[in-house]
Amino acid sequence: MPSPKPRFKLQRNKKRERCFERGKLNELHLVKRIAGKIKNDSSVVCGIGDDAAVLRYTKDKYLLLTCDMLIEGVDFGLSAGPEAIGYKSLACSLSDIAAMGGLPKYALISLGLSKKCPERFLDRFYRGVNKLARQFKTNIVGGDLSSSSKIVVDVSVVGTVKKKKLALRSGASSGDIIFVSGLLGGSIYGRHLKFIPRIKEANYLVSNYRINAMMDISDGLSLDLYRLCSASRTGAVIYEDLIPLSCDAKSLDEALNMGEDFELLFTLSSGEARRLIKHRGKTFTAIGEMRERKYGIRLISKEGKDKALEPRGYQHF
């Protein structure tokens, strides 16, 4: 189908165009750029920019919509095996629903596969998908099959959330205590293929506490904390000593910047925080405090030294 002489070249043209370059905040910049071009009607409570879109639905519930694209060689290698690829593809999107305080309901799976791919790949891929879908009562209601030289999976999920339980990235205030679920770092060595999306934990949180802001940590704590602060127009301070390191993590740096953890990052007022620590001290860890925006985002080292925390997590561009 492609005609022999492309009119539009996908090549870098230094003089005329700004190009995607691997940089600190490029992806955030691109998302903002896209969001600036979109105009939505009043049924859209929250569009581009959070973990999932929030849409008017019933009297007491919102509809949540999210999608995640995974590409061979970027988000998984073939060595992962079809079950793990299927499992992770759904898990990433479910993690986005969790991050809003919601419950998943329906999923669509678009799959690009090589023509040489054995039919049994599909069986094993869906075995991985179904394992997770059953666990979190998610109906797989459709999808699309395409031929592609590299495996591409895009999973869209529709969920719901009670209006009172909705958690956005933008609700944090200076003075809030910052928490994470689970352990961070080293997920890339294998855990990223079998992590459990924090649907239950998030649901416990929004049902029992007033969560001010929440998101999932998909691209690394430093980058995702930056995103949360950006959405809430705040600064933050976190303490090296408090960051709960996974035994897979080879260094603190991995816990801060490596990505693929799919844990929850959230904030509570100090009163609510005390209550949470008392009741569920081991599941969730307080790692710092939200500050005024002008404070910036800072990391206090084990020696008590204070430095700016650069957002250095995983970025596609």
Next chain:
Amino acid sequence: MPSPKPRFKLQRNKKRERCFERGKLNELHLVKRIAGKIKNDSSVVCGIGDDAAVLRYTKDKYLLLTCDMLIEGVDFGLSAGPEAIGYKSLACSLSDIAAMGGLPKYALISLGLSKKCPERFLDRFYRGVNKLARQFKTNIVGGDLSSSSKIVVDVSVVGTVKKKKLALRSGASSGDIIFVSGLLGGSIYGRHLKFIPRIKEANYLVSNYRINAMMDISDGLSLDLYRLCSASRTGAVIYEDLIPLSCDAKSLDEALNMGEDFELLFTLSSGEARRLIKHRGKTFTAIGEMRERKYGIRLISKEGKDKALEPRGYQHF
């Protein structure tokens, strides 16, 4: 991230595994294979297999969910330009919503782009998307950005349909008259990048007639009629003479088998059909009649000769 020694090889293994092979009905077979692995709850009225999934929603409406993945070199060439790629990506998914008799509401766009892709690509891509989104009042509420060597776009759309207006592929009966909208064939020479999804036409049909079965013609009339017959457990006869040829079509064969037309294919009882022909003779064309399953699917040539119509449209596998 991929580890050096894949445990699972994406290679053909004749002895042990049946492979994807370009064949008559392979894609249909794969979709059935996937559908067989999925168990859904009672909120799913219609899952995998139609143009969109149908889900319980309000007292008088269903929710519709669909997605379409488009890949560079398969569904478009770079020569198309970013606007056309954006336009077509949304148009394909809107066509699926039209085929159910529904109206689109929300869209998510996942986009895999080369790291070398100029930022202006995004501006132009979204110009194409927005042109269509505004026309059909579709909110673009989110998406995902990934790095990919070839451009990959996956668009998910959420729509609604009044319960009474829902049109499935499976409702046709022997004796129904078969119609198509618009003109068929040769879309691949350019029209596929700028077609108008038949939302208005489909909405007119389901609002004013009792449509027994409907779908969009995305992979060619012969293959899509086969799919409609398959879902309705019927046969069909169509007449060469009646097929409305586009001026782009170089032969009847292109109108039957080439794909990318994105017109509507639907059936009405003979009484309803007479009414439609009387009122909207030029927009919709009667091309044949549904038959009993055992009759098969047959084409009557201009000379009055009768032969089996092979489903030979576009298939990814």
